[in-house]
Amino acid sequence: MTRFVIRRLAYMAVIMVIASIIVFVSLRITPGDSTNFVITPVSSPERFEELRRELGLDRPLLEQYAKFVGRLMAGDLGKSDISHREVIEIVASGLPYTVALALAAAVLVYGLGIPLGVTAALRRNRWPDQLVTGLAVVGLGIPNFVLAILLIMIFGITLMILPVSGAAGFQNLILPAVVLAVEPLAITIRVVRSAVLDQLGQDYVRTLAAKGLTRGRIIWLHVLRNSLGPVISLAAVQFRSLLGYTLIVEVIFRWPGLGTQLVDAVLKRDYVVAQVLALLLTLVVIVVNTFADIAYAFADPKVRVRVASA
Amino acid sequence: MTRDVTPAASEAVLTAQVLDATRRGPWRILKSRSATIGTVLVSVFVGLGVIGILLLLVPGLDATWKAQDLGNALQGPLSPGSPLGTDPNGRDLVARSVVAIGVSCVVAIAVTILSLVIGVVAGLVAGYYRGRIDTLIAGLIDVTWGFPIILLAIMFAGMMRPGFTSIILAVALLSWAGIARIIRGYALSLREREFVAAARALGIPGWRIIVTHLLPNVTAPILVLASYYIAVTIVIEAGLSFLGLGIQQPVPSLGQMLAEGRNFLRLSAWQTALPGGLLVMAVLGFNLLGDGLRDLLDPRLSRPQS
Numbered sequence: 001m002t003r004f005v006i007r008r009l010a011y012m013a014v015i016m017v018i019a020s021i022i023v024f025v026s027l028r029i030t031p032g033d034s035t036n037f038v039i040t041p042v043s044s045p046e047r048f049e050e051l052r053r054e055l056g057l058d059r060p061l062l063e064q065y066a067k068f069v070g071r072l073m074a075g076d077l078g079k080s081d082i083s084h085r086e087v088i089e090i091v092a093s094g095l096p097y098t099v100a101l102a103l104a105a106a107v108l109v110y111g112l113g114i115p116l117g118v119t120a121a122l123r124r125n126r127w128p129d130q131l132v133t134g135l136a137v138v139g140l141g142i143p144n145f146v147l148a149i150l151l152i153m154i155f156g157i158t159l160m161i162l163p164v165s166g167a168a169g170f171q172n173l174i175l176p177a178v179v180l181a182v183e184p185l186a187i188t189i190r191v192v193r194s195a196v197l198d199q200l201g202q203d204y205v206r207t208l209a210a211k212g213l214t215r216g217r218i219i220w221l222h223v224l225r226n227s228l229g230p231v232i233s234l235a236a237v238q239f240r241s242l243l244g245y246t247l248i249v250e251v252i253f254r255w256p257g258l259g260t261q262l263v264d265a266v267l268k269r270d271y272v273v274a275q276v277l278a279l280l281l282t283l284v285v286i287v288v289n290t291f292a293d294i295a296y297a298f299a300d301p302k303v304r305v306r307v308a309s310a
Numbered sequence: 311m312t313r314d315v316t317p318a319a320s321e322a323v324l325t326a327q328v329l330d331a332t333r334r335g336p337w338r339i340l341k342s343r344s345a346t347i348g349t350v351l352v353s354v355f356v357g358l359g360v361i362g363i364l365l366l367l368v369p370g371l372d373a374t375w376k377a378q379d380l381g382n383a384l385q386g387p388l389s390p391g392s393p394l395g396t397d398p399n400g401r402d403l404v405a406r407s408v409v410a411i412g413v414s415c416v417v418a419i420a421v422t423i424l425s426l427v428i429g430v431v432a433g434l435v436a437g438y439y440r441g442r443i444d445t446l447i448a449g450l451i452d453v454t455w456g457f458p459i460i461l462l463a464i465m466f467a468g469m470m471r472p473g474f475t476s477i478i479l480a481v482a483l484l485s486w487a488g489i490a491r492i493i494r495g496y497a498l499s500l501r502e503r504e505f506v507a508a509a510r511a512l513g514i515p516g517w518r519i520i521v522t523h524l525l526p527n528v529t530a531p532i533l534v535l536a537s538y539y540i541a542v543t544i545v546i547e548a549g550l551s552f553l554g555l556g557i558q559q560p561v562p563s564l565g566q567m568l569a570e571g572r573n574f575l576r577l578s579a580w581q582t583a584l585p586g587g588l589l590v591m592a593v594l595g596f597n598l599l600g601d602g603l604r605d606l607l608d609p610r611l612s613r614p615q616s
């Protein structure tokens with residue numbers, strides 16, 4: 001087991017280095033750089049060259065990369081070439097908003113997904129089941145930006161009861177969190193439903209019923225606990241797509257999180273900021289994936305054997 | 311599923327079911343209600359898409375979706391001369407929707423073909439040969455698979471000029487990994503089967519075993535995956551175009567029409583309802599078709615995540 005963990009961590013380190021190279025190169029080989037925004041068409045070519053030298057943009061890519069990594073290791077995330085804000089400050093200002101949005105979405109996904117999934121399984125093929133699974137199909141079919149506009153139209157324009165942009169308070173969080181939650185919620189409901197159905201057919205359920213346990217205790221204590229395995233392993237996969245969708249949802253609702261900052265930085269060719277934010281988001285995904293794998297191996301010896309022999 | 315049989319036995323049962331289902335012919339898909347609805351929606355969408363591609367490519371026809379008439383802008387549906395109304399620039403929405411559907415189809419098909427070719431080749435080679443090449447490919451799959459597609463697509467759109475090429479490349483560059491992961495799993499189990507051992511014993515070279523013995527055995531998952539990935543790609547294209555990082559004016563795209571309509575929500579909800587509805591129809595159609603194909607061909611597959 002220790003060997004497996006060490007191996008997986010070493011693997012994570014390699015992937016992180018590759019990811020940092022990809023992020024660095026992909027943003028650096030772009031046509032045009034941030035000097036385009038500082039220099040106006042009337043600036044002299046000499047001023048242009050001077051600025052490029054100042055920013056280190058005339059050095060070979062490899063050297064720029066080495067410098068980039070060296071600085072990151074020292075904890076210096078750099079400074080925006082355009083707004084001259086410290087990147088660490090930008091991250092610090094966006095992070096709480098992104099975390100709040102993600103947490104709110106997660107509460108919705110699991111707070112609603114588990115009870116609804118269990119209900120659907122218990123009333124299999126009757127109207128509660130058909131209603132819930134039908135809603136789940138619709139939830140999977142609506143792209144989140146379409147849903148966002150629909151909700152903006154209903155709650156922001158027709159009913160005028162919820163704000164649709166900015167981050168003035170708790171109400172601003174409701175619509176983006178709902179939009180972000182719908183797709184993972186639909187998937188979670190389907191997974192919980194099929195896991196519970198699978199468990200209900202097991203012998204231990206009959207044994208517990210014969211022992212005289214109430215139906216509620218059997219389901220919420222025993223069946224549910226045994227059904228959570230697939231939900232947990234799904235969580236790691238969902239985390240990745242959630243992170244991607246956060247970018248779109250934050251932009252639509254002008255929620256000042258890391259996603260809005262990243263899209264902004266890319267559009268302005270603000271390399272330093274875009275690089276650090278893209279790398280940060282990628283590293284978070286890699287770390288979460290690694291720990292999910294390790295946690296999964298702890299929970300399920302079969303996986304451990306399979307991975308060790310692969 | 312069948313918990314009282316050994317994994318190997320249930321594997322054999324499943325494989326038999328898959329083969330059986332494949333043999334009984336494609337029309338069996340119409341037995342499932344969701345698959346039937348999916349097939350109908352997909353047929354309508356692709357049919358309109360073909361007309362859209364013609365309007366987009368045939369030189370004389372571009373006036374149908376480009377011609378502006380500002381005096382006649384933002385008309386609702388069923389207005390005289392334009393059954394679906396006009397957009398904020400007074401362009402006919404029938405023509406623009408059809409071309410936008412064509413754009414969706416072009417992007418989705420290009421991405422799906424590219425990522426299927428890369429993913430299937432990588433998966434089969436890694437799973438069949440094992441060893442060093444497998445370590446390499448599996449590592450590549452892990453790196454790519456963990457990367458959020460939308461993040462890369464946004465970076466690509468910033469890197470090149472936003473448009474067809476940047477979307478297609480960005481999405482294909484990542485979605486092959488999900489396909490390769492699954493196909494590699496199939497190859498790993500297929501290589502242990504007797505018919506592969508027999509082929510090897512006869513001295514048939516590895517690449518021929520892959521092409522003639524492994525490939526036909528993974529057609530079922532390929533079909534199911536293709537259906538899901540088309541749906542995912544349509545959403546990503548629309549999402550990028552919605553952010554202004556995808557297809558650019560004057561060529562219409564569903565996401566771009568949606569973003570344009572968003573500015574007129576108070577004036578005319580129809581401007582967003584039309585592209586939004588078409589998108590939902592497409593995604594629902596391909597997902598239902600994928601579900602139907604999966605139930606029919608291979609119940610072990612699951613839906614990919616973007």
